[in-house]
Amino acid sequence: MPVHLIIYSLLICVALAAPRYPPGTRTVAGCPPQGTPKFGHKWCLFDTHQAEVGSICWFSCREGFHLKGTAITECIIDPIRNAPRYNSTFGHCLPDAPMLRQGKNGPFLLHSYDPSSFVIHVDSSTEVTLKSYYYLAFYVQSPGLNGAKDTVSFGVQGYDSRYIKANDTDVYVEDMMFDDSSELDKATFRIRKGQFYEGYSTFESYAKKDHFIIHKSRKIQLSKIKSEEDRLLASFIWSPDL
Incomplete structure (x- = not known):
């Protein structure tokens, strides 16, 4: 296959894989990265510098702590501001109740x-x-x-x-x-x-x-x-x- 056709095919694949934005928002920057809860963990489906619209993060806590609040956040477009934001604030880790002895x-x-x-x-x-x-x-x-x-x-x-x-x-x-x-x-x-x-x-x-x-x-x-x-x-x- 000619080189220009190979390049054209790759560009189509990249375009199809790109995140879908609402009309007029393609040039909008993504959401800034969220922090990691104290005593917790974070996993994200995006690069560490910026969350694209549609990117998701998961949060959990270390052993001995429990998560209060949102466990999953997503970078979305605010329909009023026409700007990216997270759909909620990530939760925070609180210590579990001490074990009861008899x-x-x-x-x-x-x-x-x-x-x-x-x-x-x-x-x-x-x-x-x-x-x-x-x-x-x-x-x-x-x-x-x-x-x-x-x-x-x-x-x-x-x-x-x-x-x-x-x-x-x-x-x-x-x-x-x-x-x-x-x-x-x-x-x-x-x-x-x-x-x-x-x-x-x-x-x-x-x-x-x-x-x-x-x-x-x-x-x-x-x-x-x-x-x-x-x-x-x-x-x-x-x-x-x-």
């Missing part, structure tokens, strides 16, 4: 999945709320006070017999009567690790099946999980109280 663990802070800067808050009253600060931390008893498998109980720091309890849809703090089996059940929760989100757990009431600890309007209560929003509000993780 007996008393902690003290811990119980963080909500969203907002992650908020924790379950208790003070000297019986109220249990979600706030951006805390007064007392918790000890996690594993298994829970009634001894059932895969359960936990939450004891209040500074009190020998004060625990989070749940009755009907109410969640509150109260002293424990250890000779009352129904009270032990109220203070015991089935732990479901990673039920909805990696690294996060849900806590089902032992005394009220299919009802989980959840926060609504910053109040901690028991509720069934009926929506994606409920999955967010029912997911928690503990971290050491520093």
